[in-house]
Amino acid sequence: MSNITVCARFRPLSSKERRDHGDSVCIRCIDTETFVLKDEKEEDIMFSFDRVFCEKSDQAEVYEFLVLPIVRDAVNGINGTIITYGQTGAGKTYSIEGPGILECDEQKKGILPRVVDGIFEHIKPDKMAKYSIKLSMVEIYMEKIRDLFDLSKDNIQIKESKIQGILLSGATEAFFVARYARVSTHTHAYIRTHESTDASVVQDFHSLGKDNLMSIIDPAQALQSLSAGIANRAVGETQMNMASSRSHCIYIFTVQQELTGDKRMKTGKLVLVDLAGSEKVEKTGAEGRALEEAKMINKSLSALGNVINALTCGSGRANHIPYRDSKLTRILQDALGGNSRTALLCCCSPSVFNASESLSTLRFGARAKHIKASPRVNCNEDKYAKKHEALCPDKDESCKRIL
Ligand code: ADP
Ligand code: MG
DSSP, X not given: OEEOEEEEEEOXXXXXXHHHHOSOBSEEEOSSSEEEEEXXXXXXXXXXXXXXXXXXXXXXXXXXXXXXXXXXXXXXXXXXXXXXXXXXXXXXXXXXHTTOTTOOOGGGOOHHHHHHHHHHHHTSOSSSEEXXXXXXXXXXXXXXXXXXTOTTOOSOEEEXXXXXXXXXXXXXXXXXXXXXXXXXXXXXXXXXXXXXXXXXXXXXXHXXXXXTEEEOOSHHHHHHHHHHHHHHHHHHHHHHXXXXXXXXXXEEEEEEEEETXXXXXXXXXXXXXXXXXXXXHHHXXXXXXXXXXXXXXXXXXXXXXXXXXXXXXXXXXXXXXXXXXXXXXXXXXXXHSSSSEEEEEXXXXXBGGGHHHHHHHHHHHHHHTTOEEOOOBOEESSHHHHHHHHHOTTOOTTOOOOO
């Protein structure tokens, strides 16, 4: 059992903050874990998190401390979840996407493109194995789940499978398959012999009725798909007259590893969550539809808060954990319920103007620090039976073929 990892990140002051409220900041970092926030009453409140990233911290630092250990585990069958939390403008999307996910400036690259590179790098063969990577991308807006790879799917349902946990039924999946084999018995060199462009693999998926799959062949193509998904987010924005900060965006990577000649198959799910802004409704001055959106966001974020409270106070298992109170908490059930290495990045503005919102973000993080998790390797001993369920989560009897 370990606690979830909680970090705080303070972005640099924006030029607007400098212009309107001056250069003074409400944050003082003491060391790499401890910092002080001066609240609106000028009182110092001290926090101690797993790590604090001050304005000079760069994207690589955040990735290496918070994300890389989770990526390494995910390719070895352990679930991982990374959540960014904070008010609108605090740096959640910047942390996840960077200035743009196809941005080539190495230094500014966000968590998402680094995760894509990291997963592909870690599945480089050092043993005879078959790997598959699947990737979905959805957003939750007004309690409806939209597929960002296919906007026609605007009401995705959540299902639960004993083996795979929480699933998004019918959501499009970008997939990559590679099989590695030894070149010769005398060397330790391996070659890739089979991949997702191979017609027979695609055929196998399609014959299972899985026409929600799109093939990718390398990290660059995965990033292209993600970039198109992010652009779809913008299309939704204008269609629905909303802003991206009003929806939660969720990226789900599933990495499956099957060693040749071994009966076991390991499956790790890595979920990245860019939450909607956590600011209070009153502060936004919202009315009409904007007010309805804000209420929905507050509802799902307070559902998240309630789940965290239930998980952290007292009687543990005996407690009822209200995962079903929102789509967000239901999707995060695996992550918060124990079988996942979870990391929370609390993003804050350092401006004195935003001190009260930053304080509420940091208090949320401080509460989340008490959540205990005991992630385990998701390993299927009974390869064929489990594989059957893995491919047919809805237990569709017509689905008999095994890949
Ligand atoms: P959020 O997603 O929390 O609403 P954004 O990530 O969009 O906020 O950030 C708001 C603005 O601040 C953007 O213009 C972004 O480029 C900038 N920004 C955020 N974090 C950083 C950072 N660490 N370094 C430089 N600029 C940042
Ligand atoms: Mg954002």
